[in-house]
Amino acid sequence: MPNLAYDSFQETVGEFLVRHRSIIDVLSKLQESSARVTRAIATAVTACGCVEITAHRQEIPDDASFQRLKDFMDTHLNGDLCEGCREIIETELGQNLFYLAALCGLLGLKMEEILSKERDRVSALGPYSLT
Secondary structure: OOOHHHHHHHHHHHHHOOOOOOHHHHHHHHHHHHHHHHHHHHHHHHHHOOEEEOOOOOOOOOOOOHHHHHHHOOOOEEEOOOHHHHHHHHHHHHHHHHHHHHHHHHOOOOHHHHHHHHHHHHHHHHHHHOO
8 A cells, every 4th residue: 555645745746856966966965964864963962962972892792682682782871862953963863864765756766665675674674684
């Protein structure tokens, strides 16, 4: 069953994608929007401080089963996004999704189908997908 939210979003993007309609423009804007997401998260850490990254070597017991690995893996992220940082990151992620939808549209691909296939692939491979 198609997800109308994805289809509707992709159609809306297609309607409003006027200025950067070239595949080259869309590719570069997608890359730029990805960098802006990264920058917004870095700013939340370094300028605002609402979240903190405490990276260290993952500590996994020698006798840990593969099924329990997730229990031992740390995100290295502490804290919660403040409202300002959350809003900025949501906006940047939205722009990233916009250009991803635009790329799909230009290539004649459906986001919903891609997500469905990826979900099925991950489900079929389970922990062996390691994505």
